[in-house]
Amino acid sequence: MNDAAPEPPELFTWEFATDPYPAYAWLREHAPVHRTRLPSGVEAWLVTRYGDARQALADQRLSKNPAHHDEPAHAKGKTGIPGERKAELMTHLLNIDPPDHTRLRRLVSKAFTPRRVAEFAPRVQELTGRLIDTIVAKQDGAAQGEADLIHEFAFPLPIYAICDMLGVPPEDQDDFRDWAGMMIRHGGGPRGGVARSVKKMRGYLAELIHRKREAPGDDLISGLIKASDHGEHLTENEAAAMAFILLFAGFETTVNLIGNGVYALLRHPEQRARLQASLAAGDSTLLETGVEELLRFDGPVELATWRFATEPLTLGGQDIGVGDPVLVVLAAADRDPDRFPGPDVLDLARRDNQHLGYGHGIHYCLGAPLARLEGQTALATLLTRLPDLQLAVDPSELRWRGGLIMRGLRTLPVRFTSQTS
Numbered sequence: 001m002n003d004a005a006p007e008p009p010e011l012f013t014w015e016f017a018t019d020p021y022p023a024y025a026w027l028r029e030h031a032p033v034h035r036t037r038l039p040s041g042v043e044a045w046l047v048t049r050y051g052d053a054r055q056a057l058a059d060q061r062l063s064k065n066p067a068h069h070d071e072p073a074h075a076k077g078k079t080g081i082p083g084e085r086k087a088e089l090m091t092h093l094l095n096i097d098p099p100d101h102t103r104l105r106r107l108v109s110k111a112f113t114p115r116r117v118a119e120f121a122p123r124v125q126e127l128t129g130r131l132i133d134t135i136v137a138k139q140d141g142a143a144q145g146e147a148d149l150i151h152e153f154a155f156p157l158p159i160y161a162i163c164d165m166l167g168v169p170p171e172d173q174d175d176f177r178d179w180a181g182m183m184i185r186h187g188g189g190p191r192g193g194v195a196r197s198v199k200k201m202r203g204y205l206a207e208l209i210h211r212k213r214e215a216p217g218d219d220l221i222s223g224l225i226k227a228s229d230h231g232e233h234l235t236e237n238e239a240a241a242m243a244f245i246l247l248f249a250g251f252e253t254t255v256n257l258i259g260n261g262v263y264a265l266l267r268h269p270e271q272r273a274r275l276q277a278s279l280a281a282g283d284s285t286l287l288e289t290g291v292e293e294l295l296r297f298d299g300p301v302e303l304a305t306w307r308f309a310t311e312p313l314t315l316g317g318q319d320i321g322v323g324d325p326v327l328v329v330l331a332a333a334d335r336d337p338d339r340f341p342g343p344d345v346l347d348l349a350r351r352d353n354q355h356l357g358y359g360h361g362i363h364y365c366l367g368a369p370l371a372r373l374e375g376q377t378a379l380a381t382l383l384t385r386l387p388d389l390q391l392a393v394d395p396s397e398l399r400w401r402g403g404l405i406m407r408g409l410r411t412l413p414v415r416f417t418s419q420t421s
């Protein structure tokens, strides 16, 4: 670290959660690989420059297996690192390394294909339309309609979408919504409710997998059971853990893509007007580049998930010891001026936009095609059907959810006067 530099900014405060970008700019400049004490008490390295971030995400010496964490608190389950609770559902793609990771990822990729996602597009459109119908119906003839876009739109869309895709019958989907809601509300907080929700989900998934084995359909769970690679199949536990990680990794991320994305558009009226004009002209080019830009500008995953050094290594000129946790700050890397010209400007038409919002390397987001489909459908439908959507509160009143990994709003109150069907 540069001796002449001022003290590092305070991280993980309320102000930081509201706008972490100035602190990240400071770190990128003065302490690009920075050791800090997290709110849980664990010490970890934060990696904030784009080049270092890409290198770290692809570095096989950084393991995803929490057993490599060299910290006594880990054994007591106090670090907030999900994999430390040895629950069966936690042995999933984001907590394992090759060769196990290679085998499981190959198997899931046979079932969760871009083609399956593409075929799902009409269903996502239907779900999106239905949620907007419900918001509009509440207006009930009043001149002005109001809604909380997080709870009434961004939250239900991904949970119903992934439930449908997995093959969870409609009558059970509200249970999933409740369990997922518990996890999102208390992700970093009290363990009791979250642990109970995980347990219920585990029981439910085990039974569903059993039923699908008896009577397969063309849903994703049946696909996971059937998937085979050189004669290998997923065990029932592996299939349940896989369904769980698809739900878990695909839920809050997509809520935040929609929430953060709509919020950014509402705060950049000229960009939003350009997007609305291009949608009205039937052109989806700006929508496609725009969703990527929203991921770069204020993406759902602020920090990539935990990594642990399995041997001594040097990153950005900094020595990292065996067992040290490393957290790659995707949100900081994606605003690195050495990679993105004018990084703090939202430019929906930005080209050469290789952001790290979906990660990089062997753990690159498996659900990116589904996330893109949901994000594009949600934004296009919302802006087309509620064209004069406005924030209903001053931005200073908005609160961001706490928690280390994800970045998302608690609520997004909006109002609208006109709507199209």
Ligand code: HEM
Residues within 6 Å of the ligand: 057, 093, 094, 105, 162, 245, 246, 247, 249, 250, 251, 253, 254, 257, 295, 299, 300, 301, 304, 305, 306, 356, 357, 358, 359, 360, 362, 363, 364, 365, 366, 367, 368, 370, 371, 372, 375
């Ligand atoms: C906008 C929405 C999303 C964002 C921003 C996002 C972001 C990410 C990121 C950054 C990673 C890598 C984490 C790391 O290396 O530490 C990841 C991995 C993953 N994502 Fe996503 N994700 C999104 C949606 C989804 C969806 C919809 C699904 C599935 C339904 C999904 C499933 C996964 C899985 C299974 C992994 C682990 C892959 C592996 O370890 O091989 N994600 N995602």
